[in-house]
Amino acid sequence: MKWTGRFAGYGLASLCKDLVSGLIVGIIAIPLGMAFAIASGVKPEYGLYTTIVAGIAISLFGGSKFQIGGPTGAFIPILLAIVMQYGYDNLLIAGLMAGILLVLMGLLRLGAFIRFIPRPVTTGFTAGIAVIIFSGQIANFLGLTGIEQHEAFLANMKEILIRLDTFNPSSAGTALICLAVMLLTPRFLPKVPGSLAGLLVSTAVAGLFFDGQVATIGSAFGAIPSTLPRFHIPDLAWERIGLLVQPAFVIAMLGGIESLLSAVVADGMTGQRHNGNRELIGQGIANIAAPLFGGIPATGAIARTATNIKNGAASPASGIIHGVVVLLVLVLFAPYASDIPLAGMAPILMLVAWNMSERKEFARVLKTRTGDSLVLAATFLLTVFTTLTTAVEVGFLLALLLFALGMRRTLRVSLTLPGPAFEEIHARTEEKRNDCPQIGVYAIEGPLFFGAADKFEQATGETNRPPSAILLLRLDKMPFMDMTGEHHLSGLVRRFLKQGGAVFVSGIQPQPLETLKKTGLYDRIGADRFFDGAGEAIDRALSGLDDGECLDCKHLAFGPCTASSNARDQPQLAAKPGDASRDGARRSPRDTST
Known part of the structure; x- marks a missing residue:
């Protein structure tokens, strides 16, 4: 047997x-x-x-x-x-x-x-x-x-x-x-x-x-x-x-x-x-x-x-x-x-x-x-x-409860420039804080869940920054999001879209992406506005900015902004920011995605 x-x-x-x-x-x-x-x-x-x-x-x-x-x-x-x-x-x-x-x-x-x-x-x-x-x-x-x-x-x-x-x-x-x-x-x-x-x-x-x-x-x-x-x-x-x-x-x-x-x-x-x-x-x-x-x-x-x-x-x-x-x-x-x-x-x-x-x-x-x-x-x-x-x-x-409090401490929400990883499109150093008036970049690091949702709401709701034309959400370091977190993220997106702005998302991980698809927020933002890397998202954002505001801007947050500055001083050389980005002004030949 x-x-x-x-x-x-x-x-x-x-x-x-x-x-x-x-x-x-x-x-x-x-x-x-x-x-x-x-x-x-x-x-x-x-x-x-x-x-x-x-x-x-x-x-x-x-x-x-x-x-x-x-x-x-x-x-x-x-x-x-x-x-x-x-x-x-x-x-x-x-x-x-x-x-x-x-x-x-x-x-x-x-x-x-x-x-x-x-x-x-x-x-x-x-x-x-x-x-x-x-x-x-x-x-x-x-x-x-x-x-x-x-x-x-x-x-x-x-x-x-x-x-x-x-x-x-x-x-x-x-x-x-x-x-x-x-x-x-x-x-x-x-x-x-x-x-x-x-x-x-x-x-x-x-x-x-x-x-x-x-x-x-x-x-x-x-x-x-x-x-x-x-x-x-x-x-x-x-x-x-x-x-x-x-x-x-x-x-x-x-x-x-x-x-x-x-x-x-x-x-x-x-x-x-x-x-x-x-x-x-x-x-x-x-x-x-x-x-x-x-x-x-x-x-x-x-x-x-x-x-x-x-x-x-x-x-x-x-x-x-x-x-x-x-x-x-x-x-x-x-x-x-x-x-x-x-x-x-x-x-x-x-x-x-x-x-x-x-x-x-x-x-x-x-x-x-x-x-x-x-x-x-x-x-x-x-x-x-x-x-x-x-x-x-x-x-x-x-x-x-202690686990939730511990995870809450790991959540960081910052309104920032792309940072050292994106030097190719960043004309000024991070320390100078030359934020772009038309592009707001939020970096969200850590799990966005019920224990940290209020922290996210506070960070995104109490900023003194004026409304931007484009909001970029960098989610490459956000591994998890529950329905409470999605509710608060959806509120931020809804407020921004109501003001007539556009929302871009970069580096989103599988679990949060699946959650956004199930709740419909993915379709509300638009599938064409999700990118693998922040560099690619910013390239797309720069191509859609208001040229007039760029000509008068003194922040010089990104590489292409130098072209706009020169155009202001020499009108005959003016070029669209998007063209400057595509032509590689102040750009490295490296891939800008992360």
Whole structure:
């Protein structure tokens, strides 16, 4: 059988590689799946169901060969808030709706647009999520009891301070042992998953030395069933759907962002390229399927994807195998998972938070003290102290505002002579400012868009220069123009034409030209008045000037003006400015176009 697509060239050697990588990633995913589920406010087995169903679906239908999907730390604060406000059943509905949104986003080819979210925004909310995850495990680490969970960060911190008198040394000792094993395992046993080793050792220690003194999964959530997840269609009542539109949208957006970021990381590690739209569709299918089996929302997991690649994964089969491994462990060893101490789970999540915090990138951006630093700080603080939705919205709008202000500063509008590039037709130096009374030359440099349109209006509306017969717009350094910019440019042209003048345009770039054609301004100006270079446009303009005004003019702005000056002193030698231009008076043989 000949494999094609993502399985092209697949053989026995590739299968062996996928078996190894899938087994390793599957073992790593087991403690993480349970830990993420518990932190999200649901039973640990729901995290395992998600790892199985969503993990297999993402590998089957996604757009990256090496993507490993499942529950992730990024979802924890969102899912916990939904569970607290709407309940677990409604979380399943929100996840299913998010899956439908992701499929639609993929079908509409929005895979590239999600990546337009500025990096400081993603870094800011990722660091904020890391703080929430880390702080959320302090109570389990210290073994505090009577803790009531709140949606607000400050309320949770206050709750921990109030309950510090319930500190459990046995829980803290178990947590420290798990943390120590996790930190030492990569150093001495690099091929053994640190989280799994820490969990096994801390479970053994708690059972041998602190039996009955440390809260376990079984004591907190009941025994984990060793059966396959049960298929169940949630109650999709219209009132529930309307209630959960916003949570579903947040899940879809974060899931899309995280999955595409993970796919980009995979591309960088392998030199291959993922299909962004297919990845969104795959993520959508996974999030539609997972709730049908009691699973929570899932997305691409960067750390597990990187581990998959480092262990030699050759195809999406490794992700499918990782889901099968979790399924087998669930069926064969679920009863033993009930003895896992919650204090042993806490360091796993704390280390996940530490690794996902992007602390180096965070510090680097802050040190620049630029607008990006402000966006980063605002997004981070709003994620911690408000909600992720508010943080992303404000961060994105702030980044957009700062971008607009930055682009505004690049716009320059000047009433000028052609400049050094047009010495061939320029009899006097620029410094002397011998402007022509009949030809006004506006040079527009930078994007003409909504953020800079008022600056353009001010520059073109407040000049003390009297009306000219001809207006030349030099647009060779204007790369972009939106409809607001076109509106203001159209107003300038309209005013000039109303005075009986003519408008010439030189060097216009493709995007602004296309915009002018769509709005009709191109035809209003006249196709014959668009030129490639300013020299060519000025030649044309000089041929149509009023000879009488040229004879009396003392500005001598252009080369042909010298002929007019001589004609004034020696009438018998008078010549039309246009003739002088064509005859090459004060002209270089070089081409005048730019």
